[in-house]
C-alpha cells in the first residue's frame with residue numbers, strides 16, 4: 513500500500529468518526545440494533561455477559577500445583593489487571609487460556625459456547641485471543657508500516673498472503689491502528705530504530721490488525737520510561753470497551769492508572785478481587801506481599 517492509500521484511509525476514518533460523533537450513533541448501529549440479533553456461527557456468544565470463564569482449573573508440574581482450583585471470569589470490554597507475587601501462576605494462567613498449557617481438570621470457555629480446551633494454540637489465536645509476551649518481537653529490519661501489513665497478511669494465512677492486497681476496510685484499520693498506537697508519524701521508520709516503548713506499541717498494533725476480541729498482555733510496561741508508561745495507560749484505556757484486556761503487571765502505579773477490577777493471584781488461586789484500594793487493604797494480600 514502506498515502513502516496515498518494510507519492518507520485516503522485516514523480521511524475515511526476521520527469521516528466515519530465525524531459521523532459517529534452524532535449523539536446516539538455507534539459503529540454497530542446504535543443501542544436499538546443490539547436487540548433481536550441472531551447468534552452467528554463463529555461469533556463469540558456474549559449473552560451471559562462473560563467473554564472468558566474459567567472454573568475449577570488445576571495444573572500440576574511434576575506434582576507441584578501451579579494452578580489450584582482457579583475460577584475467574586471477565587466481562588466483554590473489561591480491562592482486568594492480574595497481580596500477584598512471583599510464582600503465583602499468572603503466566604501459567606495465560607498459557608492455559610492460549611492453549612500452551614493443558615489443565616489437568618477444569619473448564620475454560622470463551623464466551624458461553626466455545627470450549628477452549630477443545631482447541632489448539634493456533635486455533636485459539638484465530639478465535640480472536642491475542643497474546644503479547646513481555647519482550648517485543650517486531651521485525652526490526654521492516655518499517656512500522658510493513659510490520660503492521662505483515663500482521664494482516666499472517667492473519668489471512670500463508671496461501672492467501674501470496675495474492676494479498678489490502679482492501680479499503682483494512683487500510684482504514686491500519687490507519688486507525690497507527691493513530692491508536694501513537695506511531696502515525698513513524699510509518700516509514702525501521703522498527704529496529706524505535707524506542708523500547710514504541711516497539712511494544714508496534715507489537716500491540718500487530719495484534720490489533722488481527723482484530724482480537726480478547727488481548728492478554730504480560731508485563732506490558734516493563735522497561736518503559738515514565739512517559740511511555742503513561743501513554744501505554746492511555747492506549748489501554750482507549751482499547752477497553754472495544755476489546756477485552758487481561759493485563760498482568762507488577763507496576764502498581766500503572767495498575768492504578770488503568771484498573772477497574774484487580775484480581776490477586778497467589779499459589780495458583782484467586783486470593784482477592786476488587787478495586788486496587790480494596791485489594792491493597794486486604795490483610796491476606798498485605799501478608800503475601802510483605803511476607804516475602
Ligand SMILES: Nc1ncnc2c1ncn2[C@@H]1O[C@H](COP(=O)(O)OP(=O)(O)OP(=O)(O)O)[C@@H](O)[C@H]1O
Nearest residue numbers: 573574577578596597598599600601602603604605
Ligand atoms: N513448565 C513448568 N514446569 C515446572 N514448573 C513450572 C512450569 N511453569 C511454571 N512452573 C512453576 O509454576 C509456578 C507458577 O509459575 P508462573 O510462571 O505461572 O508464575 P508467575 O505468577 O507468572 O510468576 P512471575 O511473576 O515470576 O512471572 C512457579 O512456581 C513456577 O516455577
